[in-house]
Amino acid sequence: MSAENTSANYHHKSLVIGLFGFGVVGEGLYKVLNQTPSLKATIKKVCIKNAGKPRQAPAELFTTARDVLLNDPEINVIVEVIDDSVAAFEIVKTAFKNGKHVVSASKKMIAEHLEELLQLQQETGQSFLYESSACASIPVIRNLEEYYDNDLLHSIRAIVNGSTNYILTKMFEDKLSYRDALIQAQQLGFAESNPKLDVEGYDAVNKWTFLLTHAYGIITNPLELLFTGIQNVNAFDAQVAGEKGRVIRLVAQAKKLGNGKVAAAVLPQFITQDDHLSFVRNEYNGVVIESGFADKQFFYGKGAGSFPTASAVLSDISALRYDYKYEYKKLYHHTPLELTNDFYLRVYLSFDELAEIPKEKFEWIEEWHAREDRKYLVGVIHVRHLQTGNWWRENNTSLILQPDAIIENLELHNLKKKSLQLAGIQFHHQFGGY
């Protein structure tokens, strides 16, 4: 049996690539492609920013003139892996209009221009694939599109940022300082050029924005989602976690509520040992999906780094050979779901001064502990109090979700009665009223 006889073979196109960016991902792709001659995809030209930088590839491959790639009729695929989201969007837009398929890793650009990018795909009919922009080597978009296209997702929880996960792991396991852990992540090539993007949760919420589209048909904006990063997680929190046999992770999550709407957030969370996400260490990512038919699934793999990211880009390129497109099935073929801001969260809050905490915003407080260096409480709060204020990110306050943090309105009342009787009164008592 030879390749020529394969019935599936006939519709393979030969792919001529114009590559934008030759950094961690771009150079990774160049190397990976060189090791996979069977793919029959060639990089014809690479556009970079600084002509002067030394490159590990023939000089004639490079240009700084984007139109050399975008106007080349022979180039049928643009791979866009640059770190400038404004320039990236211009490149992708032009590529579409010039009849080229696009593979991209730029989550920021995709999240910020989601609606326009959907529109452009519909207008031009070009493929736009961006698996590497979600969890790098984990095929989460592909599986949401193809495998869960007809399944009902109850919830999806994920660690989608490799750098923060690396930093948290090093802080917990090797007792590295936050700063040293960040420097390591940068040296290893999986931190964003601008660390703020990772550390303050922007990267994670960007990814979550378009993963919500593939999971639920939701179209939203990163800034509309409740999110923060790990910038306020401190050694005290780590110690509290340790005492309870938990770890802290930056978790992106979404859950379909009883009223059919979806609750979503990207926040640090305490993770118990039996949670699959506790398995996700260092720069790995992980995705836990609970659905109506398939039940519970867990996908785990490297969420950043040169080769893992390039492998996802390669996989997208490979899929273009048979004209693969995302169909955005949950958006176009089903009734898309809506986001809601009407739910409660069970949160842990550590702080220096109780006076800085708006205790009256809590439905109730279940636990409080005052130690010499720092204090913490565990309580239930409506998300609107987090969405409309910055108090929980300021004054050295650290907010971390409890396990199973999302509480629906319906559940609240039963819980309320019990909790007020138990812990609330105790709290009240100890603090002498609030």
Add this chain to the structure above:
Amino acid sequence: MSAENTSANYHHKSLVIGLFGFGVVGEGLYKVLNQTPSLKATIKKVCIKNAGKPRQAPAELFTTARDVLLNDPEINVIVEVIDDSVAAFEIVKTAFKNGKHVVSASKKMIAEHLEELLQLQQETGQSFLYESSACASIPVIRNLEEYYDNDLLHSIRAIVNGSTNYILTKMFEDKLSYRDALIQAQQLGFAESNPKLDVEGYDAVNKWTFLLTHAYGIITNPLELLFTGIQNVNAFDAQVAGEKGRVIRLVAQAKKLGNGKVAAAVLPQFITQDDHLSFVRNEYNGVVIESGFADKQFFYGKGAGSFPTASAVLSDISALRYDYKYEYKKLYHHTPLELTNDFYLRVYLSFDELAEIPKEKFEWIEEWHAREDRKYLVGVIHVRHLQTGNWWRENNTSLILQPDAIIENLELHNLKKKSLQLAGIQFHHQFGGY
């Protein structure tokens, strides 16, 4: 944006299904399809064996005459989920020849007729999808085909049989007897109709046969692979595992060796706590893939049961709308790899009488323990001594792989020196020579 406008929409076919089998999987599919009207796939007719059985579906849907389905020109998809592999192969063959695509869950049939089925796909150009036959709800075939098509797999290790995993979990965690655990698995609908298929490893090795094709391009026969089930795993073994903080799982594995060939086996194995497979409990399945570019991946989900299996069948049906086919890329587009039987395994062996154990077949013995009730040793042995004899499955002997069991010829010599000095001599001493 409406469905009509979706550029990707134009090539959708309407699917008219002829369903063979209305048992755990078939009835599950019927229910699941009823809950996904968006798919626009209808079951026109169901063929079963016993006309008299009461069914939870309209009587006019059923027939016992297979040709009613196979000769109906309106039916373009045959879904084959019966538990008779001989009849299944006849059905699938005829379906192909009659120009119908086929979705199947019959791992036994697929493993036993792999070569003919590949041939038939090439000759007829029909799609043949069988994701549900591997790890039910885990899209392992799809990911091996699409996502790792150009990546080099160093190794793949998996728990592919839900029933044995359920039984082992119940034996370990709930201290159930083997028999009670098996009965539970059967009642819950994820044991094969014939328990021998599960318990003695046939089901796992069947799956492993075609997963080796998708992972490495290997075409082999289930009976050529080294395998056993969990029929000999006993309470003593469980106790030894517990003492070392390990669990026992039935693990299917394959590893690319230094010489470019692939070592494969399906055997019980001790699993350490940091191994991802230790996470896989009850009827869940799990797959750990280590590859050149994507690095380490882990997929986890329900490996059996009505809805999880039906969800995979549904996903295959859905993929037929855009004429999806497996391309068997590792087989046709790459240089397929070869299996080898020239490697060593580090094994644990528990037994009643040392006299029954051919000690001379071991390269060396690292550990031995004689307890009142039973004895065990840990040693290194060439696979040929397992492949050519049945002694390790007989006389109440139980063989379990150590973690990291596969040893290449190259590694052996270094290890040998060290081990003989340490443990071998000690063993020799205690037993008074052998």
